[in-house]
Amino acid sequence: MSRWIVLAVPVDGVAEASRDARTVVELEGSPEEATAALIQTVNTYEHSIRKVRRRGIFKCSDRSYFLRLRGRIATYGFLIQLAELVHDSDASTVPQPFT
Numbered sequence: 001m002s003r004w005i006v007l008a009v010p011v012d013g014v015a016e017a018s019r020d021a022r023t024v025v026e027l028e029g030s031p032e033e034a035t036a037a038l039i040q041t042v043n044t045y046e047h048s049i050r051k052v053r054r055r056g057i058f059k060c061s062d063r064s065y066f067l068r069l070r071g072r073i074a075t076y077g078f079l080i081q082l083a084e085l086v087h088d089s090d091a092s093t094v095p096q097p098f099t
Contacts, residue, residue, distance in 0.1 A: 003027075003085035004034035006041045011024055011066075012077030024080075031084075035062070038082040047076060 006025040019049040022044060024035045041067045048053050049071045056068035068075060 001026050001030065002034070003088075004029065004037070005083050005085075006038050006043070006082060007079075007081045008045055008047065008067075009079040009081065010047070011079055012068075013074050033084055034069070034084070038063065038065070038080065042080050045078065045080060047078065049076060065081075 004025075004027050005023050007021050008024050009021045024041050027034065027037055042057055043055075045067060046069065047067055051072055052069050053072065054070035056070075058066040058068070059077075060066055063079045067078045067080050069078070070076075
């Protein structure tokens with residue numbers, strides 16, 4: 001089983017103080033389970049917007065979506081990405097070299 005994270009990276013409309021990438025989901029599972037977590041996040045992520053009036057989802061790749069959320073006053077953009085852990089220097093198993 002692989003380790004995965006789903007990231008939300010603000011790219012448009014978000015205040016400077018909130019521009020850091022967020023780990024929305026972290027899981028251990030199959031690629032199919034990780035993809036399901038990505039799709040679930042794209043369909044439900046709201047950042048800190050009080051009321052989302054419109055959600056636009058653009059597929060960039062199998063592991064990346066651009067999410068456009070329209071709130072009451074402004075429109076926000078986020079890159080939602082799925083990432084697989086390929087190296088961990090603290091792993092107790094024999095590490096495989098990063099390629």
